[in-house]
Amino acid sequence: MADRVRIAQSETRSAGQRRTSRMQRLAMRIDRLVPRGAGTLSALALVLASVGYGVVKGGHTEAVAAQIADIRDAAANSVGFEIASIALTGEKQLTREEILNIAGISGRASLLFLDADAARARLKANPWIADATILKLFPDRLHIAVTERRAFALWQKDGRVGVVSRDGVTVEPFVAPHVAHLPLVVGEGANVKAAEFLSVMNNYPELRDQVHAYVLVADRRWNLRLKNGIDIRLPEADPVEAIEALLELDRDKKLLTRDILAIDLRIHDRVTVRLSDEAAAARAEALKEKKAKRKAGDA
Numbered sequence: 001m002a003d004r005v006r007i008a009q010s011e012t013r014s015a016g017q018r019r020t021s022r023m024q025r026l027a028m029r030i031d032r033l034v035p036r037g038a039g040t041l042s043a044l045a046l047v048l049a050s051v052g053y054g055v056v057k058g059g060h061t062e063a064v065a066a067q068i069a070d071i072r073d074a075a076a077n078s079v080g081f082e083i084a085s086i087a088l089t090g091e092k093q094l095t096r097e098e099i100l101n102i103a104g105i106s107g108r109a110s111l112l113f114l115d116a117d118a119a120r121a122r123l124k125a126n127p128w129i130a131d132a133t134i135l136k137l138f139p140d141r142l143h144i145a146v147t148e149r150r151a152f153a154l155w156q157k158d159g160r161v162g163v164v165s166r167d168g169v170t171v172e173p174f175v176a177p178h179v180a181h182l183p184l185v186v187g188e189g190a191n192v193k194a195a196e197f198l199s200v201m202n203n204y205p206e207l208r209d210q211v212h213a214y215v216l217v218a219d220r221r222w223n224l225r226l227k228n229g230i231d232i233r234l235p236e237a238d239p240v241e242a243i244e245a246l247l248e249l250d251r252d253k254k255l256l257t258r259d260i261l262a263i264d265l266r267i268h269d270r271v272t273v274r275l276s277d278e279a280a281a282a283r284a285e286a287l288k289e290k291k292a293k294r295k296a297g298d299a
Helices: 003-034 039-058 061-079 097-103 116-124 189-202 239-253 277-298
Strands: 085-091 127-135 141-148 154-156 160-164 169-174 184-186 211-217 222-226 230-232 260-264 272-275
Touching: 039 222, 085 097, 085 184, 097 141, 116 127, 160 239, 184 189, 189 239
Parallel strands: 085 141, 154 184, 184 211, 230 260
Antiparallel strands: 127 141, 154 160, 160 169, 211 222, 222 230, 260 272
């Protein structure tokens, strides 16, 4: 019995010695592969590779990846790749803090491991930012330039009003007081087609300044809803000619200050006016009186 125990112990020691010998040979191989002086970053890279493989293989949460990124950045910062200065240009609507937060650049980020393409994509995903450029200036400087969209008009669709840029992108889903003065465009597609039509209206400030809303009808033509309630129906083809004809009528007949509901200019060379109920009743009464006087004169 004692002999069997001694044999087992001897075999255990031999196995342990073999394992130790293999580990020593592996360590010697690693030592030959990794240059001397590689130091912390080399060791960290080996650890991260092993841990990263385990994260992917095991399907762990994003929190693990975030922790690894923090460890990686801390190591890079410790050897001189900490972001010491950030030059930012082009910000107007967004603050510096908002832009850095959108780009994913925190106080712990390192220049070495910063993914400039991913940060730029995150910035461009923000509706206020039309374009962005990110330059990494090693070892510790970062330059960010953004091109922001400008608030161009208010867009009403399905009862909701938001702020859009000239290219039709909704930059804010609500209307802040400082943009309440912007022109109001209404209807499906009005956000995209507004820039072209409003540039036409800028040529006629005497009419533009009376407009409360520009309504796109069936994605083809515009109605002008004036501040006094008159609805002007423009044609799909050549609205400029119709606008000029309307302004000439207004100069001659003071049409836009009369008690009317709508002016229809959709048919070429024809202007149809719809009176308000009160104006229609007054007109009917005036015609009745005129007819009565004519009959009396005939008699």
